Amino acid sequence: MSRLTTEPLWRMVALARPRGARFALGVLLGALATASGVGLLATAAWLLATAATHPPITALSVAVVATRALGVSRGVTRYLERLVTHDAAFRTLADVRVRVYERLARTEPIRRFRSGDLVSRLVNDTDATQDLLVRGLTPPLVSFLVGAAVVGLSTALLVPGGLLLATGLLLAGLAVPLVAAALGKGPGARQAAARGELSSSLVDTLYGAPDLVAYGAMDQAVRRVKRADGELTRIARRDAALLGFGAGASALVAGLTVWATLLLGVAAVEDGTLGPIPMAVLVLTALAAFEVVAPLPAVAARLGSVRASGARLFDVLDTESAIGGTDSAEILPEGDLALKVRDLRMRYGTDEPWALDGIDLDLEPGRRIAVLGPSGAGKSTLASVLLRFRDPDGGTVELGGTAITAYPADEIRRAISGVPQDPHVFASTLRENLRLARPGCTDEELWSVLERVRLAEDVRAMPSGLDTEVGSHGTRLSGGMRHRLALARALLSAPRILVLDEPTTHLDPETRDVVLADLLDAARGCATLLITHDLTGLSEMDRIYVIVAGRVVQQGSHAELLGTEGWYRRAHGLASR
Numbered sequence: 001m002s003r004l005t006t007e008p009l010w011r012m013v014a015l016a017r018p019r020g021a022r023f024a025l026g027v028l029l030g031a032l033a034t035a036s037g038v039g040l041l042a043t044a045a046w047l048l049a050t051a052a053t054h055p056p057i058t059a060l061s062v063a064v065v066a067t068r069a070l071g072v073s074r075g076v077t078r079y080l081e082r083l084v085t086h087d088a089a090f091r092t093l094a095d096v097r098v099r100v101y102e103r104l105a106r107t108e109p110i111r112r113f114r115s116g117d118l119v120s121r122l123v124n125d126t127d128a129t130q131d132l133l134v135r136g137l138t139p140p141l142v143s144f145l146v147g148a149a150v151v152g153l154s155t156a157l158l159v160p161g162g163l164l165l166a167t168g169l170l171l172a173g174l175a176v177p178l179v180a181a182a183l184g185k186g187p188g189a190r191q192a193a194a195r196g197e198l199s200s201s202l203v204d205t206l207y208g209a210p211d212l213v214a215y216g217a218m219d220q221a222v223r224r225v226k227r228a229d230g231e232l233t234r235i236a237r238r239d240a241a242l243l244g245f246g247a248g249a250s251a252l253v254a255g256l257t258v259w260a261t262l263l264l265g266v267a268a269v270e271d272g273t274l275g276p277i278p279m280a281v282l283v284l285t286a287l288a289a290f291e292v293v294a295p296l297p298a299v300a301a302r303l304g305s306v307r308a309s310g311a312r313l314f315d316v317l318d319t320e321s322a323i324g325g326t327d328s329a330e331i332l333p334e335g336d337l338a339l340k341v342r343d344l345r346m347r348y349g350t351d352e353p354w355a356l357d358g359i360d361l362d363l364e365p366g367r368r369i370a371v372l373g374p375s376g377a378g379k380s381t382l383a384s385v386l387l388r389f390r391d392p393d394g395g396t397v398e399l400g401g402t403a404i405t406a407y408p409a410d411e412i413r414r415a416i417s418g419v420p421q422d423p424h425v426f427a428s429t430l431r432e433n434l435r436l437a438r439p440g441c442t443d444e445e446l447w448s449v450l451e452r453v454r455l456a457e458d459v460r461a462m463p464s465g466l467d468t469e470v471g472s473h474g475t476r477l478s479g480g481m482r483h484r485l486a487l488a489r490a491l492l493s494a495p496r497i498l499v500l501d502e503p504t505t506h507l508d509p510e511t512r513d514v515v516l517a518d519l520l521d522a523a524r525g526c527a528t529l530l531i532t533h534d535l536t537g538l539s540e541m542d543r544i545y546v547i548v549a550g551r552v553v554q555q556g557s558h559a560e561l562l563g564t565e566g567w568y569r570r571a572h573g574l575a576s577r
């Protein structure tokens, strides 16, 4: 890739390409608005200077009308410019957000990023794109177009005046912004990362508060938040100082140029090379011309931080998808589907050991199987391959006789639903948490599925029933209720295969037995794959696969395995025979 195509600023601008026509219209309207402003002052200067010579009123009427027209056009075109560029920028922002979310959905939950930092990337760094497009793209183009026109007009009036104005505009519109950009580069580059650090340390502290208090580590965590906040405040102060420098330097150049133009003009009037009226126009046009370049130093000072935000945004967008076939439009056949896994191999990197090292297993419609194994055996990895969060590195996984990699991930997840170890419950009502799986479903269907997972009685006892707010992460529900809710949600999506990944792992032993029995009961009739490291509920399974270090070391029914020498018997505390 060339340097241009890897430069974050350029890539951010390129994101707006589909909205190119709207941005071009925005530049045109911006140029008209700014030109109207300059024209208004130039016409007003002519009008005032001419009026001072007491001409007949008819000599002024065209200029009076022009002043009015330019005043109106300045307001209207500025309004339209804002409307068009913001509309184009917000549309681009929406496109970018969708791309970021799609990337996150395709990548196995992005473990590289801490949650607070990821939120900062999604919100602040994505917003920087809008900042660049609205403030960093249109104003420089408008300044260039209108600046050139004003210099042309001034040169036509008085050549040295035009040259002086060109020099002043280049200083205020190019040299000052370049200095501001150079000074802002370092702090700007640190700003986005500092915002991410503050956000993640805050999120960690808030979510980990009970543990931090329990271990007496709260002070340390708060100090970390304060440090991150202090760094961000220092950067913000430098940013403000830089903005002040840019505005001050620009105003100084503008003032000096206008004074110099005035002196030049007076000399030219004395020489007789310029009339007094054009002299007034020349000076006031020079004053107006600096309004054209006024926004540029502030834009340049922010480029460093916008660039760093862009780099963080593309860090997410460039994350390799862990799965292929995302463009496929294949549809799964209706009806029951058999799952067939053959010689499945998967590892997390070419230098990593095999997490799955040749797994074979079968799940026929309506049957129930368990995958049992110690921690680190590869059970969750198997679930993530089945749910298409990752692709196999070898072997096949077939659903209804076709490899799952031939289907888009969403299609597979329509057929295979999972209840993860730690199901996420959204800070909303029970109804909304359930309807996530099937948006149009009726209350009757919700109650029916709640009955199935034995949650209906608890929900009826709540004063607001289905409208009960469950709190952030479902904190107002017990662990067992959260798992039942997650299963209800999975069942609502009417899956053909249900993957229960250690569904009761965080519960106490007694609750675990009851919840698991209820979950299996509720899932009756649906092909079920139970992933577990404990021995609860295994006698209910049609077949049990024991996995150790990514390989199936034993398989059979509960009774068969108990009767066979090996891992399963030992795990049940039975001595060798």
Ligand SMILES: Nc1ncnc2c1ncn2[C@@H]1O[C@H](COP(=O)(O)OP(=O)(O)OP(=O)(O)O)[C@@H](O)[C@H]1O
Residues within 6 Å of the ligand: 111, 348, 352, 355, 373, 374, 375, 376, 377, 378, 379, 380, 381, 382, 533
């Ligand atoms: N995202 C990852 N990146 C690198 N290695 C990973 C990743 N996830 C898991 N592993 C490794 O793959 C192997 C299998 O892990 P996996 O989580 O599938 O085991 P598990 O049987 O589900 O364990 P547990 O019961 O503790 O959840 C382990 O050696 C683990 O360290």
